[in-house]
Amino acid sequence: MAGKMKETSKYSDDSLSSFNESTGSLNRSYNDISEHENGIYVIVRSRPLSTKENRASEPSIVSFPGNGRILVEGFQTIGGSNGPKSKLFSFNVVFEPASTQEDIFQYSGIKKLIEMAAEGFNTTCFCYGQTGSGKTHTLTGPPGMFFNKRIEPFSADHGLVFRSFMYLFRLVQQRQDLHFVLKASFLEIYNEKVIDLLNPGTVRKPLDVRWSRKARNFYVDNLFMVDCEELDDLQAVLEEGMKNRTVGSHNMNECSSRSHTMLTVYITSEQQISEDGVFITKQGKINFVDLAGSEMTKKTMSEGKTLEEANNINKSLMVLGYCIASLSDPKKRKGHIPYRDSKLTKLLSDSLAGTGVTLMIACISPARSNASETISTLRYAARAKKIKTKPVIVMFHRRFKVFLDNY
Numbered sequence: 001m002a003g004k005m006k007e008t009s010k011y012s013d014d015s016l017s018s019f020n021e022s023t024g025s026l027n028r029s030y031n032d033i034s035e036h037e038n039g040i041y042v043i044v045r046s047r048p049l050s051t052k053e054n055r056a057s058e059p060s061i062v063s064f065p066g067n068g069r070i071l072v073e074g075f076q077t078i079g080g081s082n083g084p085k086s087k088l089f090s091f092n093v094v095f096e097p098a099s100t101q102e103d104i105f106q107y108s109g110i111k112k113l114i115e116m117a118a119e120g121f122n123t124t125c126f127c128y129g130q131t132g133s134g135k136t137h138t139l140t141g142p143p144g145m146f147f148n149k150r151i152e153p154f155s156a157d158h159g160l161v162f163r164s165f166m167y168l169f170r171l172v173q174q175r176q177d178l179h180f181v182l183k184a185s186f187l188e189i190y191n192e193k194v195i196d197l198l199n200p201g202t203v204r205k206p207l208d209v210r211w212s213r214k215a216r217n218f219y220v221d222n223l224f225m226v227d228c229e230e231l232d233d234l235q236a237v238l239e240e241g242m243k244n245r246t247v248g249s250h251n252m253n254e255c256s257s258r259s260h261t262m263l264t265v266y267i268t269s270e271q272q273i274s275e276d277g278v279f280i281t282k283q284g285k286i287n288f289v290d291l292a293g294s295e296m297t298k299k300t301m302s303e304g305k306t307l308e309e310a311n312n313i314n315k316s317l318m319v320l321g322y323c324i325a326s327l328s329d330p331k332k333r334k335g336h337i338p339y340r341d342s343k344l345t346k347l348l349s350d351s352l353a354g355t356g357v358t359l360m361i362a363c364i365s366p367a368r369s370n371a372s373e374t375i376s377t378l379r380y381a382a383r384a385k386k387i388k389t390k391p392v393i394v395m396f397h398r399r400f401k402v403f404l405d406n407y
């Protein structure tokens with residue numbers, strides 16, 4: 001593990017309690033969000049045509065009419081014989097291929113998510129899309145960035161995660177009235193097994209996912225949490241996890257994530273609210289989830305280990321798809337949602353339908369050869385946009401100061 005990472009602790013849900021924040025005791029104006037249902041915020045990013053696609057003179061089939069709309073044209077439906085089709089989708093924000101990493105940071109809504117996490121909300125940003133569509137690029141940066149010996153302190157390539165870390169630290173420094181403690185964990189779900197990326201061990205022993213009755217959500221037992229007093233500590237967590245996660249190569253991506261990863265920053269803040277020693281502690285968090293890409297194994301030409309990985313990836317994404325489809329249907333959302341059918345959906349259950357605030361980034365390729373995957377991603381994203389969550393702040397009162405550093 002990197003020398004930067006100092007103290008560690010394990011997850012415990014003992015001290016958690018949650019309730020709707022409606023008393024107006026917050027300094028900021030998020031009460032409206034916590035009192036009402038909130039839709040999942042869905043944005044789309046189209047990557048540019050790749051060198052391979054350009055070499056094959058592939059046309060782009062997506063265009064951007066404005067106002068969060070995206071038009072996909074000139075594709076054939078599977079088995080369809082009625083000529084090329086077109087379909088218009090509408091999202092909260094759509095990023096064209098020329099968009100920079102900074103544009104995504106500024107206009108995706110992630111800044112708001114971080115602010116809410118610092119206020120005690122459970123927030124999630126997850127990237128969804130076919131293999132090679134730019135999920136890892138968007139969240140962390142181009143492949144290879146974390147395999148170089150010397151990683152640049154900051155560059156235009158840095159993705160949403162590092163930019164969010166910088167924003168969070170600035171925010172924490174500005175709030176002199178609060179005492180903040182930050183911790184982080186980083187895991188992957190590989191072939192349905194949860195592996196701690198900060199402490200994988202030589203045998204990569206899987207961790208259990210359990211249900212917490214108190215917090216009413218799933219959590220990973222014995223997951224390492226690292227204290228992050230400085231920006232460098234969070235950067236060290238990111239680098240360590242990126243080095244340990246499982247990647248592989250196939251026909252559509254040389255550096256393909258073979259697992260779903262989840263990097264979580266836990267933000268605890270404490271504020272004295274009365275002279276006689278009453279303190280309020282809030283516990284928010286932000287999850288950055290890089291889903292492995294859906295893949296058509298015929299196109300990726302996967303075989304052996306890569307095929308087994310692809311089958312596991314597709315299976316867990318299918319369960320996620322069922323959950324999203326049920327949650328987006330007003331008739332089905334009160335019924336049974338199959339969260340328990342995969343580790344991924346267990347860990348995302350709170351973000352999808354519980355008390356969290358969620359930003360989904362759907363990544364697409366503009367190339368004609370990827371038309372059916374692009375349409376399928378956009379349909380998935382359009383469904384997710386209909387899901388409602390009911391965000392609550394996780395907080396508790398204490399009469400005496402709690403020494404947060406000992407958490």
Ligand SMILES: Nc1ncnc2c1ncn2[C@@H]1O[C@H](COP(=O)(O)OP(=O)(O)OP(=O)(O)O)[C@@H](O)[C@H]1O
Nearest residue numbers: 047131132133134135136137142253256257292293
């Ligand atoms: N917006 C972009 N601008 C420039 N290059 C990009 C962009 N998005 C993706 N790429 C490049 O495309 C390739 C595939 O991207 P990436 O590995 O992020 O895809 P992915 O969706 O995470 O794939 P997988 O699901 O297989 O892990 C990488 O070389 C990446 O740098």
